[in-house]
Amino acid sequence: MSLVLTGVPVLVVDGPEAEVAAELLREQGAVPVGWGDVATRIGLVRIPAGTQKTAADEALAWAHRNGIPVDDRRPREEAQEQTQDATTSASMSSAGEVILVGGGPGDPELITVAGAKALAEADVILTDHLGPVDLAEDAAARGAELIDVAKIPYSRQVAQERINELMVERAKEGKKVVRLKGGDPFIFGRGYEEIEACAAAGITVRVIPGVTSMTAGPAAAGISLTHRGLNHDLTLVSGHVPPHSPKSLVDWTALAGMTGTLVLIMAVKNAGAIAGELIDKGRDAATPAVVVENASMPGQRVTSATLATLGETIEREGLGHPAVIVVGDAAGHIAELG
Structure with a gap:
């Protein structure tokens, strides 16, 4: 073992x-x-x-x-x-614990069994606005404390430091604290920072991985990110920072030179700028692109474009968060799902 x-x-x-x-x-x-x-x-x-x-x-x-x-x-x-x-x-002392739970792409039925169990047993739940929020509300209905710590893009934000403080405070009271996140805690979810905060405070912490929207969003739309005969590579990029920002950590030249599937998350606002940068660096403007909005939820929308038309398509169709964007030849193959 x-x-x-x-x-x-x-x-x-x-x-x-x-x-x-x-x-x-x-x-x-x-x-x-x-x-x-x-x-x-x-x-x-x-x-x-x-x-x-x-x-x-x-x-x-x-x-x-x-x-x-x-x-x-x-x-x-x-x-x-x-x-x-x-x-x-x-044996003379006891304390609470913190559990980081990945909630999956949104549909409450797509959370893991372990994640659902942790929510059912939680005394306190700190939740984002993404993922299975309904399950957190169900837990609140049976008496769990529900704390909204959502970080809404370009809107209300709860500081990470405050989230860390809340987790530690409640755990030190001897409570079982669930930090519920959309997707997976370790895919642009700042889960590691929360583990460090708990460890520094002497709090036991566990991680329950979640189904990341990187793969679940396209799958829910009938898009295979690794299509046989089309690509042997898959790249994930956070698009919350535009290409020319001094905060960008992406090698856009290297990225444009790749031929496989590119998945962009948190990129709706900057999708046009990202597409333009990839084209300028050599990626074919006719490369297929697909936007999957509200993946796995009743309001899911799947909108096709090309790299050249991606930005204008998002604006014209009024597409918004949360959305996963797929770029590459695989995006040109969308299965018909029942």
Whole structure:
């Protein structure tokens, strides 16, 4: 049996191989956390001290109390002696937890079984405006606290720092806190930042992956992103920043030179500018493009265009958020779905 550590805080106890341990954990997707000097020395997420001691037994007690795995790099005899004391201390205290839940593209039936169970058991739910919001409202009807922390594009925004504070505050009250996100927490969802905030506050955190709109949106529209004989590559780009913005991290020249399928999310506002940049950098203006609006929901719309007409088509048809845009030869093949 293998232990899946993606997104899981793991305490690294100081020792001769602590730095090596931290690097191995990062490679497995874990979040190495540290105590006192070791956190500073090898750049770990720092956990709260509680008191001014930095002894390993206190660190271990914190980890056991919060259900966090431990990578203990001390000499064997010392580790065994102090782990027993830590386990005893851990039984004297309890705390809540935070669960990051990917809600899928929107249709409540497309959330995972684990995600639906977490919502059903939650004491507190912090929800976005995307994903299965109806399920969160159902949970509120049975008594769960529902907190709207939506980040609506180009409109009302709840600061990420405030979201982190709310998660930690409620968990410290001993509550089971679900952070419900549309799609998947780790696909432009800032899930890792929320894990770091919880780990730094000593809060146990779990991740339940979700069905990302990157693939679910096109699938709901009958578009195969990897069509046999057409493409062997697939690229996802966030379009919330236009190509010429100093904040853009995309290599548009390299992207334009690729021949596979390109998926744009959060790109409705900047779609015309993105299309123009790709054409200027060499992508064929006649490349098929499709906009899938409100994927998987009753108001789903599928609108075809080309790279050259993408911007004007969005404006003419009044297309809006949320939408997934598919560019490439595969976008020219749309299946008829019942």
